[in-house]
Amino acid sequence: MQPESIQPGALERKFAKLQEIVSRHEGQVAHLIAILQEVQQEYRYLPEEVLTYIATALNIPPAVVYGVATFYAQFSLLPKGKYVIRVCNGTACHVRGAEGIHFALRKETGLAEGQETTPDLQFTVETVSCLGACGLAPVMTVNGREVHGQMTPEEATAVLNRLKSGENQGERGDQDA
Known part of the structure; x- marks a missing residue:
């Protein structure tokens, strides 16, 4: 055969x-x-x-x-996770603690330096220049549909844990721009 x-x-x-x-x-x-x-x-x-x-x-x-x-930044040649989490690092978000949020998410997902997507393809954590929600800084999105404003590292970890537990089952990662 x-x-x-x-x-x-x-x-x-x-x-x-x-x-x-x-x-x-x-x-x-x-x-x-x-x-x-x-x-x-x-x-x-x-x-x-x-x-x-x-x-x-x-x-x-x-x-x-x-x-x-x-x-175009909207396209990726690398596999993305089921949940694509984007953390804004624009001026307003950066000044209000976006770096700590990004660090907490990377730590919680076990992402190594230079790695954006978990090996099980569940999570991709990216830093973006602007999400256009400066009044809610610091901001992160999940799959481009869920906007989470005025985040703290603890709140970002809580969102991640809800995703892990399946509270948002049925959502599928998309590559919004």
Whole structure:
């Protein structure tokens, strides 16, 4: 028996969801960003083989797809956790203690220096320049839908523990911008 990777139709099955997304956009190169957004929502990041598939499907060089995927901060080439926690480190948040919040979250999730996502893909902790909620500083978001203002390290840890305990089950990480 042949390995799945070379069986007839294996590639088509593997990338059926991708093809559905590309087809929904009628294979239009002008829809590349929208295609990448949908694909990232499906996979929670943009794997290299997916970028190559999209390039082939749109009949454009892979470098073009890669260039768009790396230009916009909303896209990630690395796997993201189920819960993407973004901690604002803009001026107002920084002055009001964002660094302590970020440190507490990293400590609680066991993230090592330079690591953003836990090995079990449950949590991604990122620092961002601004979340646009300076009046609520310091601020963090969960999956871009939950905004938590006037945070302390203890409150951030409590939010994380609620996520761990499944109080927000059913939410799935998305890569908002």
